[in-house]
Amino acid sequence: MFDVFTEEIEVQVKAGVANLYWYKKDLKKAWLRSGVLPTLCDPLFSRRNEEGYKLSKRELMDQLYEELRSLDYNRRLEISRNFVRLLIEHENFVPQAEKHRVEIAERCALKLRDIIAKQQKQQEYRDRVRRKAQAGKKEDYFSQLSKLSARFQEVVKLQRQERGYELEKIFTELMKISAIPVEQPFRVVGEQIDGAIKYDAHFYLIELRWAEKKAGQSQISSLYLKVEGKFETRGIFIAMNGYPGTLESALPKGKKVKVLLLDGIHLANVFSGLYTFRELLEHAISQASVKCDIYCSHDLA
Numbered sequence: 158m159f160d161v162f163t164e165e166i167e168v169q170v171k172a173g174v175a176n177l178y179w180y181k182k183d184l185k186k187a188w189l190r191s192g193v194l195p196t197l198c199d200p201l202f203s204r205r206n207e208e209g210y211k212l213s214k215r216e217l218m219d220q221l222y223e224e225l226r227s228l229d230y231n232r233r234l235e236i237s238r239n240f241v242r243l244l245i246e247h248e249n250f251v252p253q254a255e256k257h258r259v260e261i262a263e264r265c266a267l268k269l270r271d272i273i274a275k276q277q278k279q280q281e282y283r284d285r286v287r288r289k290a291q292a293g294k295k296e297d298y299f300s301q302l303s304k305l306s307a308r309f310q311e312v313v314k315l316q317r318q319e320r321g322y323e324l325e326k327i328f329t330e331l332m333k334i335s336a337i338p339v340e341q342p343f344r345v346v347g348e349q350i351d352g353a354i355k356y357d358a359h360f361y362l363i364e365l366r367w368a369e370k371k372a373g374q375s376q377i378s379s380l381y382l383k384v385e386g387k388f389e390t391r392g393i394f395i396a397m398n399g400y401p402g403t404l405e406s407a408l409p410k411g412k413k414v415k416v417l418l419l420d421g422i423h424l425a426n427v428f429s430g431l432y433t434f435r436e437l438l439e440h441a442i443s444q445a446s447v448k449c450d451i452y453c454s455h456d457l458a
Contacts, residue, residue, distance in 0.1 A: 173265030191239035372396035397421035
């Protein structure tokens with residue numbers, strides 16, 4: 158069904174699930190059925206906002222998604238997919254009270270069905286492209302990407318240290334099929350660098366991180382210092398499990414924006430064929446240049 162995350166999907170899920178139920182006890186049951194553990198569910202339903210009131214259903218959905226960002230990638234994907242199914246498979250959108258805005262949930266369900274239909278068409282197109290590629294004598298980008306995507310799915314199942322090494326190999330192959338010059342991991346005095354690429358006349362030092370915890374300010378600042386000490390160099394930090402909270406304090410104050418931040422969702426979208434790494438890099442550069450956003454959105458639209 159759903160292979161990628163987008164901001165559009167998250168917005169529809171939050172609004173849809175929050176308005177599908179009138180009673181919070183029913184919303185809580187839906188969370189539990191969708192795979193949210195009681196250890197995460199119970200504290201949120203007991204939490205209060207700044208005014209001292211218990212969280213509204215929409216506030217609960219917002220807080221839940223903030224908490225989900227700290228979970229393992231596969232766990233987040235499972236819960237999000239279950240929420241999508243909850244909405245698109247619901248048939249009777251009947252209000253349970255006079256002020257129950259169940260029509261919002263119905264509109265969100267219709268929008269999600271439309272998104273799924275479009276993704277299915279895109280997937281069918283990619284499948285046709287891959288079949289044509291397999292019939293040819295030379296492998297083109299999409300056929301090679303399909304093999305890398307399969308390897309990536311296997312790497313997800315490995316232990317932390319093993320998957321880190323394998324991810325470096327897969328990333329190198331991804332750069333090669335993307336026609337982006339790549340340097341293998343190397344060491345200079347006092348530094349270990351996962352690799353480097355050259356794109357649009359700029360060199361980018363690459364830091365790949367696949368740890369259980371999110372990447373913090375110290376790791377990002379470390380890459381920044383490596384970049385700053387080299388001539389006309391930039392950096393790309395890829396944290397598979399994302400970043401905690403806001404990123405405004407991630408880099409040293411008063412310095413030029415020289416490091417871009419990507420995560421596992423960005424890479425998963427590339428491996429799924431939603432966009433190429435070149436398109437992702439162009440998007441990240443434009444967001445950093447125009448909006449000064451070092452952490453670009455997952456949706457390139």
